Amino acid sequence: MRRCTVLTTGQLATDHVAALEALHSAVTIQRRCQDLAELLAAARLTQADAALIIGETEVITDSVHAQLQQAGLRIVAISDVTAERSRLAKLGIAAFSDETPASTLAEALQDEADRTGDDHPELPPPPAQAVDTQQQRLRDGAQPAGGEPETELVQDEPTPTAGLSGVIVLWGTPGAPGRTTTAVNLAAELARTGAEVLLIDADTHAASIALHLGLLQESAGIAQACRAAEFGGLDIETLRQAATEVEFDGAGCEVLTGLPRPERWTELRPRALQRLLDVARTHYRAVVVDIASDIQPDQHAGIDELTEVTPGRNTAALTALKAADHIFTLGSADPQGFTRLVKLTQSEDLPVPVENLRFLVTKLRKSAVGRAPRRQLSEAWAQLGPAGTAIEDFLPWDPGSCDAALQAGQVLAEAAADSPLRHQIAALAGARIPNPRRRLRSRREAA
Known part of the structure; x- marks a missing residue:
């Protein structure tokens, strides 16, 4: 022996x-x-x-x-x-x-x-990255006739993404490309299709989902759930107790609010967050996760009296990316934001294959790109982006609707139901709603 x-x-x-x-x-x-x-x-x-x-x-x-x-x-x-x-x-x-x-x-x-x-020996391996097979939509945004409003200059008929489910991570470049806005409204539109949805704020730098939804953030729901997972006590009942139920316009989803103070990032240990995502994936059709843009190793990780070394501040983002079924990677349409998105794909530190990222260009507007912004950015991506990839969708610039929703603590479906941005996000969720441009034209023709 x-x-x-x-x-x-x-x-x-x-x-x-x-x-x-x-x-x-x-x-x-x-x-x-x-x-x-x-x-x-x-x-x-x-x-x-x-x-x-x-x-x-x-x-x-x-x-x-x-x-x-x-x-x-x-x-x-x-x-x-x-x-x-x-x-x-x-x-x-x-x-x-x-x-x-x-x-x-x-x-x-x-x-x-x-x-x-x-x-229960080890965490189950993260699922294979789900590569969406829908046809890439590279659409031209020609100047509409009749002096359409600026927010509709690049609005087009959205094509819905059917069957969006599993762990859906919203990631992207630094510089506020709209990750949280997209995450909150994507979860809302998924819930409006009848899906059971969990929205998780895993941003360890600037958690803001609670602010977007007008929630009083007395405690961090994600920290409660991770603590239960760390001590082996996380199940669906414990998870639901840590979550906050949010209702809007006849639908609703559950929300795990983020860290109220960034210095609490050590509470989101990678194995605990992985277990949280595993439990959530089993009981919810869609789990939408908002993460920070930074995935670089933290050179200033703290010291834990027991385990001697704590996980880096950015391990929460890395854990979510590796566990994701869909990764929407956002970059803004302006020259600086678009360049950052291209450079992100060239990083040697990408935790997942670049072909598994689904690229979204946000804040699309002619004032930043020029005529036919979709065509221009698509052509630029074909030259500069990774081979075999394309921009999956373009989200229009709609600051008025976003400001109104944020001020009221509502989603776009409540605060600006006809918002072009809302319509495009609904298409990502697989929800078809009437096109706002067509309604505005019919009013003008009637006049």
């Missing part, structure tokens, strides 16, 4: 370490650690096979479990609290009572932890 070396910490009424040593089996205690922090440090520096954690197991979170597994350790815990043993089992950790005989612990330290962890 292969030798099994063990790192251990803690003690209850029974001296399990002495009992294990008295067996004279293949299980040997390599080091007794003062606390879990010392055990984690020893795990990184030694070639131990297993960890035995006795008592005070409340400090064992999913992230701690992951660190021990990455160090190659099987984990066995001993607790005299039944509820705590049940919680640890949900994390995939073999947990026993203080009365467990040494022979049973020895067997678990050698191989039982692996079998126990089969129920």
Whole structure:
């Protein structure tokens, strides 16, 4: 039988370490650690096979479990609290009572932890990126006749995207291309089609979904859900308790509000956020996630007293991107914003293949691009963008409607139902609504 070396910490009424040593089996205690922090440090520096954690197991979170597994350790815990043993089992950790005989612990330290962890050993791999197969729509925006209003200069008949579901991430370039506006209204339009929708604010730099919807942000719903996931207690009931239900115009969705203070980004640990997305994907048809633009490694990550190193501030964005079924990547139509979008596709740090990104150009207007802005930007993208990709859609510049919606804490469907921007976002959600230009023309003709 292969030798099994063990790192251990803690003690209850029974001296399990002495009992294990008295067996004279293949299980040997390599080091007794003062606390879990010392055990984690020893795990990184030694070639131990297993960890035995006795008592005070409340400090064992999913992230701690992951660190021990990455160090190659099987984990066995001993607790005299039944509820705590049940919680640890949900994390995939073999947990026993203080009365467990040494022979049973020895067997678990050698191989039982692996079998126990089969129920929930690691996070399931992120799903394959869903590549939409709809025909790319490169439309020309010719000057309309009759002096149409500026907000309609680039409005066109939208083509709906059928079957938009799963985890839908709104990402994009720096410089406010409209990620949150698009995320909020995309969730609203999806909900109006009858889909059950969860909207998540995972922006660790400037969370603002609560502001857009006029919510009193007393607590961060996403932080509550991630904390439950970190301690193995996240299920659909816990998730719904953390979410806020928002109703609008006969429909509604649930919202996990973001962090009210950016310095709380350490609460969104990657494994916890991944578990949150896994639970949400199972129970909602569409999960719309708003993330920050920055995905670069954080050079100033904080220090955690227990795990020694915290995840970077941008790992929430990276986690969402890797878990996404659809990634809408936004860049504004002005020269600076469009250049940023092109440069984003050329980055060596892209966490997903560039062909899995769905590109949206926002704030489209003739004053920034010139005549036929769709055609001009499409031709520029064909020359400068990645081969085999195209701009999937163009969202028109409509500041008046956006300002009215933001001031009222409403979605565009409530504050500006005929907004060209609202119509184009509805098309992304697969919802057809009458074209506003046609209605305005009929009024003018009637006059």
